[in-house]
Amino acid sequence: MPRNTKNRRDQIYQKILNENSVRIVDLASEFKVSSETIRKDLSILESQQLITKKHGIAEVNQDYNQLPLDIKMGEHIKEKEQIAKKALDYIQDNSIIFLDPGSTTLALCKYLPLKKNLTIVTNSLAIAQVVSNMKHDLLFLGGKLQKRGKSMVGVFAMQTLEKIQIDIAFMGCDGFLNTGGPTTFSLEEMLIKQQVLSKSKQKILLCDASKFRKQGTYTFAKFSDYDVLITNPISKEEKELCQGVKKLEIA
Known part of the structure; x- marks a missing residue:
């Protein structure tokens, strides 16, 4: 496939991700190609289960929102989307990444087709299901199924x-209000997270701003263990809660 064709499809997919829904005629005009060419591009993206075509428009494939997670996928959707976009900037082609179970890391999944030759490691059933439809390699951890989070432990x-x-490891948490570090409600999940941290060259914590007002049962790390924390706009007082993290990114 010619490079310009691949680049155009990546740009089309990025535009659909950003806008959720775009018209085929507008895509043809923007990329200065025929509507037939755009339809061929969209057919390829649809065959990869990235988008859906409907009556002259293309939409983001929302199947990932319907996966059987006990995590509430409907909460803070826009915030998680912004965090996921910022997180994508840290991913290099040809790298091995770990994706923690959780709704924000799941949001990151749909941007991964924009990268090349990744090996994706996860213990999340939902993430494994999404990644299995991509060209990237998938390493799915075996073990005992934890039903609450649909993860292997x-x-x-x-x-x-x-x-x-x-x-690089992308990890979530259940909150960290007055805890000194990210927390989880699951002891078994805590052990997995600590193992991931010990095996990762770069560690990034993804959390929407609501996590600054919540806390779980078990603290699995210190903020100083993380290279980057990516979140939404927060107050000065909330920034003080995560002192120690090497870099704070606001999405």
Whole structure:
């Protein structure tokens, strides 16, 4: 496939992600190609389950929002989208990345087709399902299914992680109000997170601003363990809660 064709399709997909829905005629005008060419591009994107075509328009494929997560996918959608877009900037082609179970890391998944030759490691059933439709390699951790978060935990998952070298880990949390670090409600999930941190060259915490007002049961890390924390606009007082993180990114 010619490079200009690949670049155009990536740009089309990026535009659809940004706007959620675009008209075919507008795409043809913007990219200075025929509507037939745009339809061919969209057919390729649709075959990859990235977008959906409907009556002269193209829309983001929203199937990932319908996956059986106990996490509330309907909360803070726009904020999570902004965080995911900022997180994408840290991903290099040909790298090995870990995606933690959670709604914000799940939002990041739909941007991954814009990168090349990734190896994606996850213990999330939902993320594995989304990534399985992409051209990237998928390493899905085995183990015991934790039904609440639809994630794999336990000894088998830990043993697999021990053998993997991770370039960059994207992790979520259940909050960190007055805790000194990110927390989770699950003891087994805490052990997985700590293992991931020990195996990753770069660690990035993704959390929408609501997590500054919540806390879980178990603190699994210090803020100083993270290279970057990406969140939404927050107050001065909230920034003080995450002192120690090497870099604070506001999406």
